[in-house]
Amino acid sequence: NDRFGHAVGDTHIIAASNILHNSLRLGDTLARIGGDEFAIIAQACGEEGALDILMRIEAQLSLYNEKAKTENWVSISV
Numbered sequence: 849n850d851r852f853g854h855a856v857g858d859t860h861i862i863a864a865s866n867i868l869h870n871s872l873r874l875g876d877t878l879a880r881i882g883g884d885e886f887a888i889i890a891q892a893c894g895e896e897g898a899l900d901i902l903m904r905i906e907a908q909l910s911l912y913n914e915k916a917k918t919e920n921w922v923s924i925s926v
Contacts, residue, residue: 856920860884863922867912871904873897902926 861884868878868886877889890901905924913921 852920860920860922863912863916864924867908867922867924868905871901871908873901876901 861880864884865878865880865886868888872878872888873890873893875891876893879887879889881887888901890897893901905926909922909924916922
C-alpha cells in the first residue's frame with residue numbers, strides 16, 4: 849500500500865487469497881487473519897500432506913505471476 853497504493857494492494861490481497869484457496873484440499877479452511885496474513889487449517893494432513901499443499905501453493909503462485917506479466921508480481925511466504 850505504501851509503495852503502489854491501496855488499489856494495487858487490494859488486488860494483491862485478492863490474488864493471494866485466490867492462489868491459496870485454489871491450492872487447498874476440499875475441507876481445508878483458509879482465513880484472512882490480518883492485513884496481508886492468512887491462516888490455513890488443514891486437518892488430518894500430516895507432514896506429507898502439508899508439503900503437497902506447499903507445492904500446490906508454489907505452482908499456483910508461479911502460474912499467476914507468469915500470467916500477470918507485470919512488475920507488481922505477488923509473493924507469498926509460508
